[in-house]
Amino acid sequence: MSDIVLHVDNVHKSFGGLRALSDVNLEVESGKVHAIIGPNGAGKSTLLNVCIGRIRPSHGKVVFDGQTLTTHAPHEINQMGVSRVFQTPEIFPDLTLLENVMIPAFARRDGAFRLNAIRALSGESEIREEAEFILEDIGLSARRHHEAGSLSRGDKRRLELAMCLIQKPKLLLLDEPTAGMARHDTNRTIELLQRIKARGMTKVIIEHDMHVVFSLADKISVLAQGRIIAEGSPDEVRGNPKVREAYLGEAEA
Numbered sequence: 001m002s003d004i005v006l007h008v009d010n011v012h013k014s015f016g017g018l019r020a021l022s023d024v025n026l027e028v029e030s031g032k033v034h035a036i037i038g039p040n041g042a043g044k045s046t047l048l049n050v051c052i053g054r055i056r057p058s059h060g061k062v063v064f065d066g067q068t069l070t071t072h073a074p075h076e077i078n079q080m081g082v083s084r085v086f087q088t089p090e091i092f093p094d095l096t097l098l099e100n101v102m103i104p105a106f107a108r109r110d111g112a113f114r115l116n117a118i119r120a121l122s123g124e125s126e127i128r129e130e131a132e133f134i135l136e137d138i139g140l141s142a143r144r145h146h147e148a149g150s151l152s153r154g155d156k157r158r159l160e161l162a163m164c165l166i167q168k169p170k171l172l173l174l175d176e177p178t179a180g181m182a183r184h185d186t187n188r189t190i191e192l193l194q195r196i197k198a199r200g201m202t203k204v205i206i207e208h209d210m211h212v213v214f215s216l217a218d219k220i221s222v223l224a225q226g227r228i229i230a231e232g233s234p235d236e237v238r239g240n241p242k243v244r245e246a247y248l249g250e251a252e253a
């Protein structure tokens with residue numbers, strides 16, 4: 001029997017007269033990678049932002065692990081076990097990579113970022129060890145004492161992923177995790193996400209790069225003009241003529 005951890009239930013979102021999402025329903029299975037694809041302006045980021053509490057839907061709700069997310073603030077949703085990687089990395093450029101990865105661990109433990117407590121970090125050996133392990137895992141260990149602002153865009157995105165992983169989320173939401181990366185960085189990120197998948201973490205991923213989508217996704221939902229127009233396994237979606245017309249044909253042309 002399937003085990004659904006995330007339900008998007010009849011979600012609508014309008015910005016003034018513009019309908020960004022219309023009657024969107026999704027079911028995300030525990031431990032799986034669920035990709036959301038679609039052309040530019042389809043509503044993918046809006047949907048992700050509804051899931052993390054940054055945008056309130058005009059109608060409908062999102063339920064995660066039996067709790068309604070749409071009535072909670074972003075930091076409360078984070079405390080419930082939902083982490084996200086944004087299109088533009090949200091890191092602390094003046095702090096070292098190690099400090100960047102340690103801070104969200106305090107947020108997970110204390111319920112808030114303790115930016116002013118950086119000097120106390122050295123005493124937190126358990127969290128430091130965990131952060132060192134994660135930096136090793138994502139291949140940034142050699143630069144752990146460098147300032148995060150000195151990293152390339154691709155490495156900043158991987159650092160942000162590490163900042164999510166230390167929170168041990170039950171659900172990880174990724175908004176174009178490989179955007180702006182060179183092919184070898186993209187492949188490293190795919191390999192990292194495959195390793196995380198093997199550990200059973202549920203993921204929702206928005207991605208334009210079909211190589212990434214077909215390498216990772218168990219299920220794909222296709223959004224076009226704010227509506228889900230197709231859903232299924234990668235093979236089902238690849239062969240769906242509506243999808244080819246709305247998106248894949250365009251991407252593969």
Ligand SMILES: Nc1ncnc2c1ncn2[C@@H]1O[C@H](COP(=O)(O)OP(=O)(O)OP(=O)(O)O)[C@@H](O)[C@H]1O
Pocket residue numbers: 015018019020038039040041042043044045046047
């Ligand atoms: N805050 C906002 N105010 C007004 N319109 C918005 C806002 N956010 C998004 N939109 C509009 O809603 C629609 C969906 O945008 P969204 O960013 O969710 O699409 P997307 O599928 O993520 O696109 P892309 O792939 O280009 O990132 C677009 O027409 C966009 O211009």
